Amino acid sequence: MSKIKMPRSSPSLDMTPMVDLAFLLVTFFMLTAQFRPEEAVAVDTPSSMSQSPIPMTNMLTVVVDTAGKVFWDFTDKGVRIAVLEELGKRVNYTPTDEEKVKFVNAGPIGVPIQNLRELLSLETGSERKAYMASHEGIPVDSTNNQLYEWISVTRNIFWNDAGHNPVVALKADGNTNYSRVAEVIRTFQSPGIQISKFKMITDLESSRM
Amino acid sequence: MAQVPEGGGDGGGKGKKRAKRGSTHIDMTPMVDLAFLLLTFFILTTTMYKPSSLQMTYPVPDKDNPQNETALNNAITLLLTKNDQIYYYMGEFRTEATEKGPPTTLEHTDFSKVQKLLVENNKQTVAQLNDLVRQFNEKKITEEEYNEKRKTIKGNKDNLKAIIKTDADAKYRNMIDMVDEMDICGIGSYGVLDELKPEEQALLDTEKAKL
Known part of the structure; x- marks a missing residue:
């Protein structure tokens, strides 16, 4: 009898x-995955053997893209807003709360200070991206060095808040002319800010050696 | 279903x-x-996004004390230029023959060969560093000792020094690669300049024209 019963019970587990x-x-992977923020600027950083990590907070990044356009970026919200307000004052521009939110979420910013108002009046991220693509980036020439303004304002605000200087990083595209990057480095060294230690962001090299 | x-x-x-x-x-x-x-x-x-960074220290330019260019006997000057090409010369730049040697000429190399060149010119240091790494791997010395000794070896005055100069056509990537090579080849003291002396530029231009 038992032999007849056996096949009836299904063999499924x-x-x-x-x-x-x-x-x-699945849930774990979905929840822990951090999406890489859509980059307003495409930068293909060169690779190096160095393995020292970069901090995720309190970092001022100066981005230089392939064409040599310069962008400013900061990791922390509060400082970003304060920087926008401070720079806005210089061109008689008072950002609204909505514009501040846009600025906080915009990632690297690369327009001359006088164009900030126009940039932040645009609604969508892609419009802002297109606007930045069609404008010149932060000027670094010696007669009108706005990058200097951006850096010194950021450092002052951060210093008043935290009591030490933020980490400074330079993220440049591998195919940028070095002379352009050197202009940015000279700005770092100019009297008043004198950043002599900074990090150059690179990709971890996998294939060489 | x-x-x-x-x-x-x-x-x-x-x-x-x-x-x-x-x-x-x-x-x-x-x-x-x-x-x-x-x-x-x-x-x-999922791709792991792991940017890393190179810590750079640039000396703050000192206007009162312009760079003294003595002690360049044991230095290699690397001129980076377009198409990932490298030209180099050893020691001081001589426009004409002096008692120290004939006028400087530029040698050509590129990124696939430069490592060998640097290691050959820096054999002693590289050997010392390799020996140190071996000791560390065999756990004969602690990490602290390793870092300490590594610093001492790299800081030795007689080591090869390098001056990296980039002309208007050099890419940022070239400079990062070169700084990387410095690390690999155990060159502790090097500098990066983005301006060539006019006589260097002239010599470089004639070499570039040959390409």
């Missing part, structure tokens, strides 16, 4: 624990 | 009876398929 596990893993 | 066994397949009156007896289990195979599909997708599409 209880898959519940496996499903549980699979979904647990 | 997920099906709740309600006796659709078998049909007939007997099927209904069976359905009541049968468990209320749902066939979970498709769900598992889906879950694993998603899992695989996420695992495969």
Whole structure:
């Protein structure tokens, strides 16, 4: 009799624990994945053997893209807003709360100070991206060195808040002419800010050696 | 397809009876398929984004004390230029023959060969560093000792020094690669300049024209 009963019970396994596990893993991966913020500027950083990590907070980044356009970026919200307000004062521009939010979420900013108002009046991220693409970036020439303004304002605000200087990083595209990058480095060294230590952001090299 | 066994397949009156007896289990195979599909997708599409950084220290220019260009005997000057080409000369730049040697000429190299060149000119230091790494790997010395000794070896005055100069056509990538080579070849003291002396530029231009 038992021989007849055997085939009736289906040979299927209880898959519940496996499903549980699979979904647990899926959920874990989905929740822990941090999406890389859409970059307003495409920068292909050169690779190096260096493995020292970069901090995720309190970092001032100066971005130089392939064409040599210069952008400013800061990691922390509060400082970004304060910088916008301070620079806005110089061109009689008082940003609204909505514009501040846009500025905070915009990532690297690369327009002359006088164009900030126009940039932040644009609604969508892609419009702002296009606007930055069609404008010149932060001027670094010796007669009108706005990058200097950006850096010194940021450092002052950060200093008043935290009591020390932010980490400064330079993120330049590998195909930028070095002479352009050197102009930025000269701005770092100019009297008044004198940043002599900074990080150059690179990709970790995998294939060489 | 997920099906709740309600006796659709078998049909007939007997099927209904069976359905009541049968468990209320749902066939979970498709769900598992889906879950694993998603899992695989996420695992495969995730790329770990790990930027790293090179810590650079640039000396703050000192107007009162312009660079003294003595002690360049044991130095190599690397001129980086367009198309990833490198020209170099050893020691001081001589426009004409002096008692120290004939006028400077530029040698040509590129990024695939420069490492060998630097190691050859810096054999002693590289050997010392390799020896140190071996000791460290064999756990004969602690990490602190290793870092300390490494610093001492690299700081030795007689080591090869390097001056990296970039002309208007050099790319940022070239400069980073070169700084990387400095690390690999154990050159502790090097500097990066973005201006060539006029006589260097002239010599470089004639060399570039030959390419």
